Amino acid sequence: MLIKEIESTVKRFPDKAALVDGEIVITYRNLLNSSRGIAELITNTQYNKIVTFTCGLLFDHEVTSIIAMIGCLYAECTYIPIEKGDPIAKIEKIILTANLDMILTNQLSEENTNYFNKIFPKLIIVDLATFDLFKNHDISFKKSLNCEEVYRLPTSGSTGHPKYVCQTSFAVDYYVKEYIKNLHITANDRLTLFSTLSHDASVVDIYTSLYSGATLYLCDLKNMKNIMLLDRWLKKNKITIWHSVPTFFRYFLRIHQKKNQLNHLKVFVLGGEAVLKHDYLxxxxxFPAKPIYALYGQTESSYCSGQYLTHVDQVGCxxxxxxxxxxRLKLENGEIYPVENYHTKGKIGELVLDYKIPVVGSYFKNNQRAEPKSIYSTGDIIEVREAGLYYIERKDTQVKVRGHRVQLAEIESAILSFFPNIKEVIVIQSKRSSGEPKIIACIESTIEYNCVDINEKLNKVLSSYMLLDGVYLFDYGELPKKNTGKLDRKKVSKIICNLKNDVV
Incomplete structure (x- = not known):
């Protein structure tokens, strides 16, 4: 389904730029040929006995990662994105728990390649460092596998192991077409790609561009030079649609000096975490003439809803x-009502999604993919107001950091594993005076630990966005507890929120 749509775009715009990364320009014809070449490489090196095939993609933020992703579609194998900067220990867990058969990469050193081959002797590692993106790979490609599962996206898991969200080609096709329709995207548009493949925002950006015939412009946010020159980059490339998490947009607003300079820009699309009123103002x-489109969705369903913000009071809707x-709204007593029902007016409860068609993601666990459910409880607490549905908070310990899903329990577990002298730990997400989130660890210990020491250990097992912004020390017995003896997260959060300093 996805390949047919992309091939249709290639027929319409063969020599048009599909991907642009600095001086590298990949036309739609190049994209098709190169992805077929990678697909042939995948099918020629896999074990013949394998019926379903999973392929890890370990790349920097570059065009090769997208071409490899399309190559996986051609080979009809499921791809699992792996973040380049993730520690080796985390990559090991992904290889093991996602049942990887192959890794496509141009980032692994010879030492790491040998290490993984020793631990996982059946794992195929293919180095694409010398793969020619511009060579004519227009081959007679023969499909050999049949897999409707497009990807498994690793997210934070409370047990310390990644939790995988699986998505089908039918669902990706649906969400992309809805996004194109609602934002009126055409082949004349130029879209940003700030997110890496491991972030579900990239799914919307990449497939939207390839479906519509637009051009996708890659920008690596890990390079500070790119960020400081972002104004110039946006104007030079005549970007029309910006899509990012609000945290990065907020930073861009701080460094942007001149009013209303982005003449070509049509809209700022923000999603992945809450938009703040300060962002809108x-x-x-x-940019008084540039609208903000607030996108709401989960990793399981990339695009549930969205709306153009025309007034500050709409922020959070x-x-x-x-x-x-x-x-639907799930009330405290467990009853579930359509949000339009009179029972829900003025009420606060958990948002529940009732799907009419099978487009919600499922989970991969214990070597098998669960069947997707038509009813999905989001964990988001909302309030039903006259003006619409407004996000309030989470009901659990899951938070968003720069759009990435983070289970605070995973950070707590990692801290306790490295520091046995810590008796109790509770990790919370607080806010800076600017409104931006920060992750704080509150610990009971007779030994004084600082943030640098703890992060040095956490960096060995966790992604960089899960590292601590601060540590608060409590004496034994000082952390507030519930009657059950468990730590009281809400009371601890109130203590931290009352602190005046941004840095703890």
Whole structure:
């Protein structure tokens, strides 16, 4: 399904730029030929006995990662993105728990390649460092596998092992077409790609561009030079659609000096975490003619709803649900009502998604993919107001950091494993005075630990966005507890929120 749509775009715009990364320009014809070449490479090196095939993609933020992703579609194997900067210990867990058969990469050293081959002797590691993106790979490609599962996206898991969200070609196709329709995206548009493949925002950006015939412009946010020159980059490339998490947009607003300079830009699309009122007001000041489109969705369903913000009071509103689902409210007593029902007016409860068609992601666990459910509890606490549905908070310990899903329990578990002298630890997400989130560890210990010492250990097993912003020390017995003896997360959060300093 996805390949047919991309091939249709290639027929319409063969010599048009599909991907641009600095001086590298990949046309739609190049994209098709190169992805077929990678697909042939995958099918020629896999074990013949394997019926379903999984392929890890370990790349930097570069065009090769996208071409390899399309190559996996051609080979009809499931791809699992792996973040380049993740520690070796985490990559090991992904190889093991995702049942990887192959890794495509140009980032592994010879030492690490030998290490993984020793631990996982059946794992095939293919180095694409010398793969020619511009060579004519227009071969007679023969499909050999049959897999409707497009990807497994690793997310934070409370047990310390990655939790995988699986998505089908049918679902990706649906969400992308809804996004194109609602934002009126055409072949004349130029889209940003700030997110790596391991972030579900990239799914929307990449497939939207390839479906519509637009051009996708890659920008690596890990390079500070790129960030400081972002104004110039946006104007030079005549970007029309910006898509990022609000945290990065907020930073861009701080460094942007001149008012209303982005003449080609049509809209700022923000998603992956909460938009703040300050974001809207600052953007309205600097770019009064450029609207913000607030996108709401989960890793399981990339695009549930969205709306153009025309007033500051709309910040936090989820917008109208896509036609594939109905929004429902689960009250404290367990009863579930459509949000339009009179029982829900003025009430606060958990948002529940009732899907009419099978487009919600499922989970991969214990070597098998669970069947997707038509009813999905989001864990988001919302309030039903006259103006719409407004996000309030999470009901659990899951938070968003720069758009990435993070289970605070995973950080707590990692801290205790490295520091046996810590009696109790509770990790919370607090806010800086600017409104940006920060991750704080509150610990009971007779030994004084600082943030640098703890992060040095955590960096061996956790992604960089899960590292601590601060540590707060408590004496034994000082951390507030519930009557059950468990630590009281809400009371601890209140203590931290009352601190005046941004850095703990």
């Amino acid at each position: 600052k953007a309205a000041e600097l 989820l917008g109208i649900a896509n036609r594939c689902l109905d929004y």
